[in-house]
Amino acid sequence: MKKLINKPEDVVAEELQGIAQAHPDLVRVSMDGPFYIVRADAPVQGKVGVISGGGSGHEPMHGGFVGVGMLDAACPGAVFTSPTPDQMLEATKAVNGGAGVLHIVKNYTGDVLNFEMAADLARAEGITVEAVVIDDDVAVKDSLYTAGRRGVGATVLAEKITGAAAEQRRPLAEVAEICRQVNANGRSMGMALTSCTVPHAGKPTFELGENEMEIGIGIHGEPGRTRMPLKTAAEITELLATPILDDLPFKSGDEVLAFVNGMGGTPLIELYVVYNELAKICKGRGIKIARNLIGPYITSLEMAGCSITLLKLNDEFTRLWDAPVKTAGLRWGL
């Protein structure tokens, strides 16, 4: 196992120490009790607090998205392991500015159960909590860690757009509804050229042959739709984009946000090659890419591969996407 780490069991704590030292202008990191990251000025009075969380190993998601205009807090679990309800509860309390708190939950069984428990505990303490589950992955119906579709790339877009709505001081019910609508209009699929190695496991999660790839893979290396011999970027992009486009379905005349995501070990040069193919496919179907995001934003440690997310835009989504954001992982206008 070749990693820039000290002891495998210390990776998450040391990463959080790094974040705390690097970004005190953006966030505070709580490490005395349950681990969580909150924006530096939390709680913001009168603003809905927006929280997400999940296993570590997907950086910059979620901790890198804490800041003005996006998340109020993130709860990092161990690598590829759900955070605990007490992390979520403490984060919920830390961001409660009196306007309620929204939990954005990726659809993995552990995350969903733990966020539900945390929401119940927070409500018992008098905090209004709503939760939205993200399940945008069209690859498989059920999978290793999930009943129903998995939550993947649309999570990043939901956090940005929902965070912007909360920043405008919209009420909780409205912020939650926007988040649900982003999920309803977003679809994703991913693929892997290589596996990744969880630090405390010390060996690759799965094996792929020298000339093999896997289509429809999850962000924890969960099995996808199919393994097949390596294909060209044009063919791979088609294999990802077609099920996405057909599922919603996206139609001629639609405006979309196209998100080409790197899984952690794939260089940017290849993501732009994929974006180029995706732009051709969308054009061929009369779909206009009005906004885009290209880079490693929801990763799977050092896995090589990519995922594509398409979000059908409306004027409100576009305005909220364009709104200023200031986080370590995503920043503009501030």
Add this chain to the structure above:
Amino acid sequence: MKKLINKPEDVVAEELQGIAQAHPDLVRVSMDGPFYIVRADAPVQGKVGVISGGGSGHEPMHGGFVGVGMLDAACPGAVFTSPTPDQMLEATKAVNGGAGVLHIVKNYTGDVLNFEMAADLARAEGITVEAVVIDDDVAVKDSLYTAGRRGVGATVLAEKITGAAAEQRRPLAEVAEICRQVNANGRSMGMALTSCTVPHAGKPTFELGENEMEIGIGIHGEPGRTRMPLKTAAEITELLATPILDDLPFKSGDEVLAFVNGMGGTPLIELYVVYNELAKICKGRGIKIARNLIGPYITSLEMAGCSITLLKLNDEFTRLWDAPVKTAGLRWGL
């Protein structure tokens, strides 16, 4: 070779097509003649044009740094291959707004010779050109492609700081002097856990054993100082930081910008672990990290590893670093 590409010989052209389609608000990509990327509003009248360029495979550098507040143009060569003088000449002409043009050149023999030739050709056409060579890598004196030290991480910082000075409409001599001063006050060193594979070569540039790493490696896989068994992040950070700190030397009381760069295949979680170690080392020497940059900004395709750059700050560097920038690869304030 596992890559998200079509034909190896088309990688750079297709990447540029992807950039052109993704970022028309930021850049124009010229592909009819010699390849180059210029900011969308080039030439900006009365502003010094700032250009860089080099082999592809180091993305987002340099094309991802074209935009307001940073580069006016970038010339991408083939992967790990210097761009040609005609690319640099055409880019120079395209950004000439009457105030002269600065060439920021990483110290590799091919880049230096070709930029010199381009500068001569541009001068023959009546354009005032200055050039600054970046040579911040303390690892080795001479190397495979270089006489003297190689230009690495300080290039990113020089492009940002110099670009901000040009944006303020400072004259060419002043902009060039600021660039020289950044180089004079910046030091870097890198390391690799794995090799990378140049697309048209089809096999790894070098081999590293299962438990082996290389310290002092260049961004094209050029040999470094030494190969050794894999060490912890704390030990690796010490091996990189000590030669950097001792070289300038950085002294107690100094304020620095600390740049922890990923080589392309290393996930962000590990870069924050390294940053955490670097912060301890700097603190131990009485050096204050006043600004930082953490992520993959000057990469070596999918190589796993990292580099550290320290830049001794002064008030002017800090102000110019903080100035607004709007590029695909680096953005704040706009």
